[in-house]
Every structure is written in C-alpha cells, then in structure tokens.
Amino acid sequence: MTVTPTDRRPPLGDLLRTWRERRRLSQLELANRAEVSARHLSFIETGRSRPSREMIAQLAERLEVPLRERNRLLLAAGYAPAYGETDLDAxxxxxxxxxxxxxxxxxxxxxxxxxxxxxxxxxxxxxxxxxxxxxxxxxxxxxxxxxxxxxxxxxxxxxxxxxxxxxxxxxxxxxxxxxxxxxxxxxxxxxxxxxxxxxxxxxxxxxxxxxxxxxxxxxxxxxxxxxxxxxxxxxxxxxxxxxxxxxxxxxxxxxxxxxxxxxxxxxxxxxx
Structure with a gap:
C-alpha cells in the first residue's frame, strides 16, 4: 500500500489534545469554555465522535489556535481549510x-x-x-x-x-x-x-x-x-x-x- 501525506496526518483527536495540553487545560475546563459536554469532548479526542466543522472552529477559538493550525485541524477531520494563505504581493x-x-x-x-x-x-x-x-x-x-x-x-x-x-x-x-x-x-x-x-x-x-x-x-x-x-x-x-x-x-x-x-x-x- 502506498502511504500518502494524508495517511501520515495526525488524527484530529491527537491534535486537539496536544493544543489543550499546551494551553494547560483539562477536558472539563475546555468543555466549559466551548459550552459542550466533557463527555462529547472526550469522544472527539479519542476519535469516537466526528465533530462538525463549526465545533472544530469553536474549540480552536477557545484554545487560541493560530489560523494556520486551525486549517490543519479541519484537514485532519476531513474538511477543507477555512483560511486562505495569500501571497503578500497578491x-x-x-x-x-x-x-x-x-x-x-x-x-x-x-x-x-x-x-x-x-x-x-x-x-x-x-x-x-x-x-x-x-x-x-x-x-x-x-x-x-x-x-x-x-x-x-x-x-x-x-x-x-x-x-x-x-x-x-x-x-x-x-x-x-x-x-x-x-x-x-x-x-x-x-x-x-x-x-x-x-x-x-x-x-x-x-x-x-x-x-x-x-x-x-x-x-x-x-x-x-x-x-x-x-x-x-x-x-x-x-x-x-x-x-x-x-x-x-x-x-x-x-x-x-x-x-x-x-x-x-x-x-x-x-x-x-
């Protein structure tokens, strides 16, 4: 089987967990900030639940994830990137x-x-x-x-x-x-x-x-x-x-x- 770049992309749950830990937040703290249940957030991080595009955007906002990395979260979940990267001279x-x-x-x-x-x-x-x-x-x-x-x-x-x-x-x-x-x-x-x-x-x-x-x-x-x-x-x-x-x-x-x-x-x- 040929391994493509998509195959090597980290799962969304792993990326979210990394950002949450980088911000020193527990699942409960992030869930409260994002106004979701801790159970639902746990399911997202373990891959048992596929979040909507809007949910990813909401979690990324509460985690203060840079726009470049928000695109990476969306791609990991199977969505198209939301933020363009335009050449400064464009x-x-x-x-x-x-x-x-x-x-x-x-x-x-x-x-x-x-x-x-x-x-x-x-x-x-x-x-x-x-x-x-x-x-x-x-x-x-x-x-x-x-x-x-x-x-x-x-x-x-x-x-x-x-x-x-x-x-x-x-x-x-x-x-x-x-x-x-x-x-x-x-x-x-x-x-x-x-x-x-x-x-x-x-x-x-x-x-x-x-x-x-x-x-x-x-x-x-x-x-x-x-x-x-x-x-x-x-x-x-x-x-x-x-x-x-x-x-x-x-x-x-x-x-x-x-x-x-x-x-x-x-x-x-x-x-x-």
Missing amino acids: PELAAARDAVRRVLAGHEPYPAVVVDRRWQLLDANPSLRLFTRLAAPDLLVPPVNVLRVSLHPEGLAPHILNLGEWRSHLLGRLTRQVELSGDVELAGLLRELRGYPCAQPEPVADLPGPGEFVVPLRIRSAGRTLSFFSTVATFGTPLDVTLAELVIESFYPADRDTVAALRAQAAEPAGD
Whole structure:
C-alpha cells in the first residue's frame, strides 16, 4: 500500500489534545469554555465522535489556535481549510499591503520592520540601515532573519551595549512564541540563538533600571550611544494566514541624542 501525506496526518483527536495540553487545560475546563459536554469532548479526542466543522472552529477559538493550525485541524477531520494563505504581493492584499507601507513610511526617520511568524524580514523602511550597516553582509542575504541578525556575533550583538538584557528579552519573546505555537522551526531557531556567545549576565526577568519604563536597546554606532524602545503592531481581525502572521515592529528613540542621530541619518544622501 502506498502511504500518502494524508495517511501520515495526525488524527484530529491527537491534535486537539496536544493544543489543550499546551494551553494547560483539562477536558472539563475546555468543555466549559466551548459550552459542550466533557463527555462529547472526550469522544472527539479519542476519535469516537466526528465533530462538525463549526465545533472544530469553536474549540480552536477557545484554545487560541493560530489560523494556520486551525486549517490543519479541519484537514485532519476531513474538511477543507477555512483560511486562505495569500501571497503578500497578491492583488487581493493590496489594501493591507498599502496600510503596512503607510505605517513604515509614516514612522520615518525611525526604523521599522515587517516580519513573518518566523521572524523573516518582509519589508522595512530606509531608516533600518542604522542597524543593518552594522551587520556582516552574509547575514543580510535573503531570507533575512531579524533575530539572527540581532544576536549573531557578526551581527548587531557586538554593538549592543546591554546585550545580556536585550538578548534575554528577545529569547523570552521567542520562547513564549514557541510555547504558544508549537512551531518546530521556531524551536530550532531558539536553540540556535541560545548557542550564540554572550559575555554579559542574562537576567531571568525584565527589571527596570533607574528611570526606565521599557526594556531598552542600547547600540554603539559611529562613536555614539543610541537608545531605543519598540512597539509591535498586528492586524486586529485577520481571516487570512499571511495577515495573521504579519508583525510590524517600530523602534522609537528613547532620548534626545538618538532623535538627533536619526534625523541626521535621514538627511544623508541615499546610499550612504
């Protein structure tokens, strides 16, 4: 008998149980949240009952399953995927693409990047060159992973004055993402990044220093110390996998010297 990819697909019950355990919920807790009986949920997980498409969607919503994985649940139950995955350059996403680029342009002269679920660079504004010109050229060959560029010993890491603090912050974000998504490629990236050298202490928890209100990124560039904090934006009600996984991270100057440096960079001729 020839084994097809469909034959190797995990049963729906196993996938649901994995997500439930990842969210640290008992069957009774999930059943209450989804307004179904614990007995019915047990039957679904053991394969004794085939849930409707609507029931799968309801359970996935209560488990906060990413759209990509919701499609996987539907396929495992024999249903067609509900959420499309449209190329970002496709005409259908023109309005969303325009919105993203407006955000990038409006953030000038401060750096901003657009990344996908695996932290690969999709777009950026010209001010990002403040960071990229500090990294080795081979790290900037597409596909560019912004976490790798940030923490690699030939990337930004040697220029980050508070590397231990910033590294702990980034690895903490990635760890939480791996725990929430179960993404094996992200888990591999986490192992890689943890293997990069760091001579500074890495705090277990983010604790503010004097006058700090966010975890800062402090970089030494061209003999100047620049300080930033960042914000993260996502689409509020995505129904497409691509948009659901899109993240815009915007960096803001944390002091007047950094504001002046960024304005000076913006006045430089293109290509400098």
